[in-house]
Amino acid sequence: MIRKIFSKAVSFSSPLGRMGGAVLAIAKKEFRQLKRDKRLMFVIFFFPVMLLVMFGYAVNFDVKHVKIAIYDQEKSSLSRDYINSLLHSEYFDLVDMISSEKEINKYLDEKLVQCVIVIPIDLSEKLHSNREVKIQYLIDGVDGNTANIISNYANLATLTFNQKFTGEILAVKGMKQYEPIKLDPQFWFNPELKTSKFLVPGLIAMILIVTAVISVALSLVREKERGTIEQINVSPLSSLELILGKTLPFVLIALINAGFILIASYFLFGSEVRGSLLLLFLTTLIFLIASTSLGIFISVVSDTQQVAFTLATFISLLPSLILSGFIFPIDSMPYLVQIITNVTPVKFFLKILRAIMLRGVGIEAFWDQLIYLGIFTTVLIVLGTIIYKKKSQIV
Amino acid sequence: MKMNSIKVNNLTKRFGSFTAVDNVSFSVKQGEIFGFLGANGAGKSTTIRMLTGILEPTSGDALVGGFSIMKEPDKVKTQIGYMSQKFSLYNDLTVEENIRFFAGVYGLTGKKYEERKKWVLKVANLEGKEKLLTGSLPGGIKQRLALGTAVIHEPKIVFLDEPTSGVDPVSRRNFWDLIHDLSAEGTTVLVTTHYLDEAEFCNDIILINAGRLIAQGNALELKTTYIKNTILEIESDRVVDSMSILEKEDWVGETSIFGNYIHIILNDNTKTEANVRDILTNKNSIIVHRVDKIVPTLEDVFIHLIEKSPSQTLP
Numbered sequence: 001m002i003r004k005i006f007s008k009a010v011s012f013s014s015p016l017g018r019m020g021g022a023v024l025a026i027a028k029k030e031f032r033q034l035k036r037d038k039r040l041m042f043v044i045f046f047f048p049v050m051l052l053v054m055f056g057y058a059v060n061f062d063v064k065h066v067k068i069a070i071y072d073q074e075k076s077s078l079s080r081d082y083i084n085s086l087l088h089s090e091y092f093d094l095v096d097m098i099s100s101e102k103e104i105n106k107y108l109d110e111k112l113v114q115c116v117i118v119i120p121i122d123l124s125e126k127l128h129s130n131r132e133v134k135i136q137y138l139i140d141g142v143d144g145n146t147a148n149i150i151s152n153y154a155n156l157a158t159l160t161f162n163q164k165f166t167g168e169i170l171a172v173k174g175m176k177q178y179e180p181i182k183l184d185p186q187f188w189f190n191p192e193l194k195t196s197k198f199l200v201p202g203l204i205a206m207i208l209i210v211t212a213v214i215s216v217a218l219s220l221v222r223e224k225e226r227g228t229i230e231q232i233n234v235s236p237l238s239s240l241e242l243i244l245g246k247t248l249p250f251v252l253i254a255l256i257n258a259g260f261i262l263i264a265s266y267f268l269f270g271s272e273v274r275g276s277l278l279l280l281f282l283t284t285l286i287f288l289i290a291s292t293s294l295g296i297f298i299s300v301v302s303d304t305q306q307v308a309f310t311l312a313t314f315i316s317l318l319p320s321l322i323l324s325g326f327i328f329p330i331d332s333m334p335y336l337v338q339i340i341t342n343v344t345p346v347k348f349f350l351k352i353l354r355a356i357m358l359r360g361v362g363i364e365a366f367w368d369q370l371i372y373l374g375i376f377t378t379v380l381i382v383l384g385t386i387i388y389k390k391k392s393q394i395v
Numbered sequence: 396m397k398m399n400s401i402k403v404n405n406l407t408k409r410f411g412s413f414t415a416v417d418n419v420s421f422s423v424k425q426g427e428i429f430g431f432l433g434a435n436g437a438g439k440s441t442t443i444r445m446l447t448g449i450l451e452p453t454s455g456d457a458l459v460g461g462f463s464i465m466k467e468p469d470k471v472k473t474q475i476g477y478m479s480q481k482f483s484l485y486n487d488l489t490v491e492e493n494i495r496f497f498a499g500v501y502g503l504t505g506k507k508y509e510e511r512k513k514w515v516l517k518v519a520n521l522e523g524k525e526k527l528l529t530g531s532l533p534g535g536i537k538q539r540l541a542l543g544t545a546v547i548h549e550p551k552i553v554f555l556d557e558p559t560s561g562v563d564p565v566s567r568r569n570f571w572d573l574i575h576d577l578s579a580e581g582t583t584v585l586v587t588t589h590y591l592d593e594a595e596f597c598n599d600i601i602l603i604n605a606g607r608l609i610a611q612g613n614a615l616e617l618k619t620t621y622i623k624n625t626i627l628e629i630e631s632d633r634v635v636d637s638m639s640i641l642e643k644e645d646w647v648g649e650t651s652i653f654g655n656y657i658h659i660i661l662n663d664n665t666k667t668e669a670n671v672r673d674i675l676t677n678k679n680s681i682i683v684h685r686v687d688k689i690v691p692t693l694e695d696v697f698i699h700l701i702e703k704s705p706s707q708t709l710p
Contacts, residue, residue, distance in 0.1 A: 018502050025499020029488065036487050227481035231545075234447045234477040235500050236469065 022237055026245025030219060034249060044215060048207040048257050052264055055203050065093045066150055067113040071104060072097060073121040082119065082135075085161050091153050104138060114140045115150050127165065200271045201353035202326035204261050205346045206317075208254050208284070209291045213316040214309065215250040216295030221308040224299075247292045254288055255281075274360030283352045283370065290345040290373045291316075293380040300384045300391070319344035326350060348372045400425040400552055400583035401446065405455035408441055408606075415441040417606035418455070423585060423599070425551070428578045430597030431587040432697065438606040439587040440480070443554050446585075448472050460551050476550040478541050480557045486530030490521055493529055494544060501548035515543035518573060535566025542573060552583045559590065571596055591693040602700060609700045614693060622691045622699055624648060625661045629671060630685040637681055640674060649699055658695055 034040060068086075072079050086092055095113050098104065107113045118136035120126075126133040137154050141147045167177040223229040232242060265271045273280060295312065302308035320326060323337075324346035330338055341347050348369040355365045363370075401423040408416040416438045423429045433439045444450040446459055448468030456465045460474030484493045494515050498508050516522045519540040521532075532540065538558060546553055555574070559567045571593065574584050578598075586597065594600050595614050602610040602617075610621055631637045638657050641647045646663035659671075668686040675681040691699075 021502055021504065022500055025496055028499070029485070029492070029496045032492050033485065033487050226486075227479065228483055228485060230449070230479045230481070231477070231483035231497075232500070233449045234472060234475065235497075236472045237500050238469075 019241055022241045023245040026242060027248040030246055030249045044211055044253055048261055051207055052203055052261055055199055064090050066091060066115060067095045068092050068115045068117060069096045069098050069107045069113040071116060071118045073119055074123045076124045078124045078127060079119045082161055086157050108138060108140055197271050200265045200269060201357050202350055204258060205349050205353060206320040206326060207261060208258055209320055209346055210316045211257060212250060212254050212288055212291035213295040214312045216247050216292050217298040217308045217312040218305055219246055220299035221302050221305050225305055243296060251288050258284055273357050275356035280356050286370060286373055287345060287349040290377045293377045297380045297384040300388045320346040324350055345373055345376050398425045401459050403457040406445060406452055406457055407454045408445060409453045414606050419608045421601055421611060423583055425583055426578055426581045427583055427598045428574060428596065429585045430594045430600040431585060432594055432600060433603035437603045439603055440556055443556055443587065447475055447477050447554055474551055476545040476553040478545040478555045478558050482537060482541060484529050484541055489526050489528055490540065491525035497544045497547050503548060511547050515547055518543040535562050538562055538570060555584065555586045557587055591697060594693055602697060604701050617693060617696050618691050621696050625664050626689050626691045626695060627659050627671060628687045628689045629657045630655060631675060632682040637675055640679055644674065649702060651698060660699060
C-alpha cells in the first residue's frame with residue numbers, strides 16, 4: 001500500500017536509496033514481528049492509557065472537602081457568622097457540631113475528622129470590647145501536607161473575616177477601612193491551580209520514555225538472544241541502518257501514543273496545548289531519539305531479554321517518577337541530588353513540555369534543554385559503541 | 396587454472412592468552428567446495444567469523460572475493476553469503492516475510508527480487524507455501540530455506556557453518572545436492588562439518604585442531620598421505636574385549652570401534668593378520684571371523700592426526 005509507493009520512490013536514488021531501502025526492510029520486519037506479539041502490543045498501547053487514568057484521577061494534590069467538626073462554645077450570631085464564612089467554600093465539609101471536650105479526642109483519634117475547631121465562649125464579648133480572641137484549630141498532623149494546607153485555609157478564612165469585621169466596626173464609627181497593601185495573586189498558566197494540568201506533561205513524558213526504552217532494548221536483545229543478529233552482522237548492513245530501522249517503528253508508535261494521550265487528556269482533564277503544536281512534535285521527536293539511545297545502551301550491556309527488561313524498566317520508570325521534577329520539585333532537592341537528576345532525559349523534556357503546553361512559549365525559553373538532550377544522546381551512543389566493540393572482541 | 400576465491404595468510408586470533416586460531420594459511424579456488432573439519436572448539440567458527448568480516452584477526456590477513464578482511468571488511472560482506480550454525484531466520488515471520496526482509500537488506504527490488512524469491516521458494520520446496528509461519532516448518536526445509544536466503548543476493552562465496560547438524564540423512568543429501576548445484580554455477584562454498592561422510596563430497600579439505608591446520612588435501616590425498624601405517628579391520632566375536640587386548644600390544648597404535656568391527660593402526664608394518672589371530676584366538680580364545688587390510692577412512696585419518704598433534708589447554 002503506502003509502503004510500496006514509498007519504497008519505489010526511495011529506490012530511485014542510490015546510495016541514499018539503498019540505505020533507505022535497507023532501513024525500511026528492517027522497520028517493516030519489526031512491524032510484522034510486533035503485530036504477531038500480542039503481549040508486547042498490549043503493553044505498548046494499554047499501559048499509557050492505564051497510567052493516564054490512574055494518575056489523572058487518583059493522584060490529586062488538591063485538598064478539598066476536608067472533614068471538620070466544630071465545638072461552638074458560645075453559639076452566638078457572631079460565632080455562626082464565622083462558621084458560615086468557613087463553610088461556604090468547598091474546602092471544608094462539616095461532619096458534626098460537637099458539644100463537649102471529650103468528643104474532640106474521639107473525633108480526632110478515630111479520624112472521623114481531620115480538624116476540630118473550638119470557638120471560645122467569650123468570642124462576642126471579647127470582639128465587641130476590642131480585645132483579641134483566640135480560636136483553636138486542632139489539626140491532625142499525620143498527613144503533614146494536608147495539615148499545612150488546612151492551616152493555610154484557616155488563616156485565609158480568618159483574615160477575610162477579620163477584614164469584614166473591622167470594616168463593620170469602623171463603619172459604625174463613621175470611618176472607612178484603609179487597607180495599606182492589597183494582595184491580588186494571579187496564578188498564571190494554571191489559574192485554578194489544578195493538579196491535573198500540572199501532571200499531564202509529566203505523564204506524557206513518562207509514558208513516552210518507558211515505552212520507547214523498553215521496546216527498543218527488548219527488540220535488539222531479542223535478536224542477540226536468538227542469534228539472528230549474526231546473519232545481520234555478516235550482511236553489508238551498517239550499524240546505523242540497523243538502529244534506524246529498529247527504532248523507527250517504535251518511535252512511530254510512541255508518537256501515536258503521545259497523540260492519543262494529548263487527546264485523551266483534553267477530554268478527561270480539559271488540558272490544552274497553549275503553544276505551537278509543530279514545536280511540540282519536533283521536541284517530542286528529539287526526546288524520543290534521546291530515549292532510544294538509552295534503550296540502545298541497555299541492549300548493548302544486556303545479554304538476555306530478562307536483564308534488558310528489568311534494566312529498562314528500572315532506568316526509565318523510577319528516575320522519571322522521582323528525579324525528573326514530575327512530582328517533586330528539583331529545586332527543593334539537596335544539591336547533590338540535583339546533580340543526579342541529570343541522569344534522566346525526562347528532566348529536560350519536562351521543562352520543554354511545560355513551557356510549550358502550559359505556558360505557550362517558543363524555543364527561546366528552552367533551547368538549553370534541547371542542548372542537554374543532545375549531550376545526553378551523544379554520551380550514551382559513544383559509551384554504547386565503546387562497550388559494544390569491547391564485547392564483540394571477547395568471543 | 397581457476398582463480399583463488401579465498402586466500403588466507405597466517406591468520407591468527409588470540410583472546411587474551413588463549414589462541415583460538417594459530418597461523419592458519421590455505422587457499423580456495425573459485426567454484427570449489429571446500430571442507431573445514433575439526434572438533435568443537437578447534438577454531439573453525441572463529442576462522443569463519445574472521446573470513447566473513449565480523450571478527451578482527453589478531454594478525455595475518457585473508458583475501459575474500461578480492462578484498463582484505465583486515466582493511467576492507469565491509470566490502471567483503473558484499474561478496475559473501477553466510478549460514479550460521481544457529482538458525483538465522485525469524486521464526487515469527489512467514490516464509491515470504493523472511494525472504495522479503497533479506498532481499499531488502501541486500502537491496503534487491505523489483506524484477507530481480509521476484510526472480511530470486513521464486514528461486515528461493517523452489518530451492519526450499521515451498522512454492523505456494525509462502526504464507527506459512529517459518530517456525531512451523533520441519534527442520535530439513537528450514538535449512539534449505541536458510542541456505543536459499545543466505546545466497547539470495549547471488550554472492551560469489553558462501554560460508555556454511557555446520558549447515559546440516561541435526562538434520563535427517565535424506566534432508567542432508569538433498570542439502571548437499573544444493574551445494575553441488577551452487578558450486579556448478581561457479582559459487583565457492585566453504586563448509587564446516589562434523590560429518591566425515593560429508594567431507595567426501597568436498598573438492599578440498601582442511602583439518603583443524605586446537606587452532607592449527609593439521610592436514611590439507613582432497614579426500615583421497617588425505618587417506619593416502621597421512622597414514623603410512625597399515626590399517627587392519629577386524630571382525631571378531633567379542634569386540635570390546637578384542638580391542639582392549641590388542642591395545643596392550645606395543646605394535647598396535649590407535650584402535651577404534653566401528654560398529655561390529657575394530658580398526659587398528661599398526662605401529663609396526665611388519666606385523667600381519669597372522670599376528671592378530673595369534674593374539675586373539677590362540678592366546679585369548681576369541682573367534683576371529685575376518686582380518687582385512689583397508690584404506691583408512693577419513694575418520695581414521697582424523698583421529699590419528701588429532702591424537703598426534705599437541706593438545707591445547709583450555710583458557
